[in-house]
Amino acid sequence: MALLEVKNVKKIYTTRFGGSQVEALRNVSFSVEPGEYVAIMGESGSGKTTLLNILAGLDRPTAGRVYLKGNDLARVKEKEMAAFRRQNLGFVFQDFNLLDTFSLRDNIFLPLVLSGKKYPEMECRLEPVAAKLGIAGILGKYPYEVSGGQKQRAAVARAVITRPQLILADEPTGALDSRASDELLRMFAQLNRDGQTILMVTHSVKAASTAGRVLFIKDGEVFHQLYRGSLANEQLYQKISDTLTVLATGGERR
């Protein structure tokens, strides 16, 4: 059974006074199998963020269904949504979304605290995660005291510490320099090899080329998809670039 199933999702935004309507997603369908590493690509305004918000349960689709492990997200009650998201999803954002009020350790603990976990258990969970992400030495520091790469690694630690079914990453390399980006992508690949399912939205070809599968969204629809197969990162990079060129120059639909 697919871990995530998106079926004919449609999203229409109505402007504040009900005047004009904007179609952000027209008809999106795809699924993600357990252990997969999927990248979703598209230009600004293609509906990537809307899609991610819907997958994250932050927004509801106008039509269509989203299933996580067979659970219909639309059926989850408003009250239980926060807990549901905490238990099943991990998030990594472009701008890290770390709180300056917390040390890195407390930032990572945040979802566990919200779930009512005991302190010793949190410590137990943190140790291996911090070691894997190479932030064990800076856990006591505050976000404003560390570099962007370190911030993003702390954010990844926060996402994985709840042992989520699925990690949703929104432009995770968007605010990083190339070295930090490479490092982060290597960690994503490592996490994926350890069995973590990842869904990443990006418009960085470099980032997408580390994924196992790349979906292209244009004008609110899945336009195309590429499988890594046995390709190396560089080869996948080339294929993605070609696809993007076709997309940009208005090539024929599949």
Next chain:
Amino acid sequence: MSSRIYARLAVTNIRNNKKTYVPFLLTSVLTVMMYYIMDSLARSRDIGNQNVTTILMLALGILILFSVIFLFYTNSFLIKRRKKELAVYNILGMGKGHIAKMLTVETLLIGASSMALGILGGLVFGRLMHLVLLRLLRHDIGITFRVSGISMVYTVLLFAGIFFLIWLYNLFQVRLASPAELLQGSAAGEREPKTKRILALAGLAALGTGYYLAVVTDNPLEALNTFFVAALLVVIGTYAIFLAGSIAILKALRRRKSFYYKPNHFTVVSGMIYRMKQNAVGLANICILSTMVLVMISTTVSLYAGMDSIMDKRFPYDFGVRVYGTDARAQVDAIVEEELSARGVEEEDGIAYRYGGGAFIRQDARTFTSQASVDYTADGVWEMYFIPLEDYRALENDPTPLAAGQVIVYSAGAPYGENAISVEGQEFQVAKEVRQFKAGARETGDDVTDRLYVVMPDEASILDLGAVNASYGYVRYFDMSGTKADCEDAVWALADRIQAEVPGSLCENRLLSEESFFELYGSLFFIGLYLGIMFLMATVLIIYYKQVSEGFDDRERYRILRKVGMGMREIRRSVRSQVLLVFFLPLLMAVLHVAVAFNVVNKLLVMMNFTDTKLFMGCTAATVLFFALLYAAVFAVTARQYCQIVNE
């Protein structure tokens, strides 16, 4: 750029920032209005009494100080919020000179409209306030309220000055900062504050000392000095504790892992630590202002409500007369008999005696010495009255004989208890100590000092002491029975005649002093309420600004929390407990201050002949309750605002 553009920009800016500017405008209008009214009252010629004018002038001084600090403080809130906007203008190519011009127009607009509206409001409500004041003073002379040109001039001058200062401050802020700094303006100061242990301890020490002083004071005369010292210490302590103590406590809470890592505490504690640096001063301000409001209103209300009993205490007899020297004794008696019988008014419970008295220091158990200048705040000050035996016998029908060197004593407080007494180096043997004495039965003075009555064998032995010669004289007190009109008539006639015919005489009567009592306590009451309302308004506004600006600061935090998996319900709960803490901490502290100050303030009231502790307690409790209710209402309104901002 043409000046038109500046005007248009200024108006747009104010409109865009209306969530913060409307309350500011409202405050400055009200401040101008309150000032104008007070100024015109203080300068009003209809209130002829010097006491009232002095009190009003004092209040005016407080108002000036308050207006400057308060408007300045609220403005700093505003300009901090707007730094980012100004930076954007700067980056988009407006020079600092242009920004300065824009700010100038804004300040002009706000200042001019505040003054215009404030004075207008002052004209409307001034009449009302005038009536209220005169009503409280129980003046019922028909009085017309005049538009006071001079007050208008003063008001305009004062507030033009204040707005000039504000303008300078704002320009200085803009000039100092680079666009990059301006952009970060409202995000600045967001690092975790350091624990200032020494400051926290110093604050605790100051508060403790202040509290200690307030609690142990039992001498009303000392209370006056103590009160100011204690108040100062408490103010310092409050600031220090809010600044450093709060952070120390929060950090201690954070160190307790089992407490800290709970959904309800986690975000609240960390969020509070984080912004306590800016919060602390505001919270301390609220606390101090609240305390001031509570003390001021409760005392002045008590005084006004207790005025009758104060006067009963101050004037225990219907009529009293005191003359210096004993020559006019017969003359006074004659006038009293004549005037009373002329109106058919009977004398009742009268007492009359000669005495000399003064303040003495009790050096040891039985030694008293007079001093040229007595420090009343020193320990062991006694008021002593020396009465000749002849007059004592007439009062008490006590035939106890006194040989030379013997005295009879009566102590108004605890018994004297010694068998000898030394006054000014002369030794006397105490022949008898009485527990009842008409001359001291109805307290004619205050309860401030201990009183000792000493009956001497004769007049010569009293004068021989040397210390009380200047005050030696004759007093006569009595009640009257007859119709009310006749009695009042007699009082006026007696006072007129005695004062005209007997030099060095002093008449005491409720009627004679009632007016000045009403003037004193009425104007205190008026000022208490007036300034109370003023401070209350300030408290409300500070709270409002705090909530709004915190809401803006917290918005980002809660957006992230929501993304990371905090539900709306949890957010709401966390918001509520944080706001509740921030809100009620100062109130709790203020109530504590008031509770501790109760003793010393009560002692101060004794100085004003107010001894009804129960009434004072009731007034304080009512004031606190009323204030707490109002506070809760403000809380409800601003908390909603806060939630709206956070969830936007």
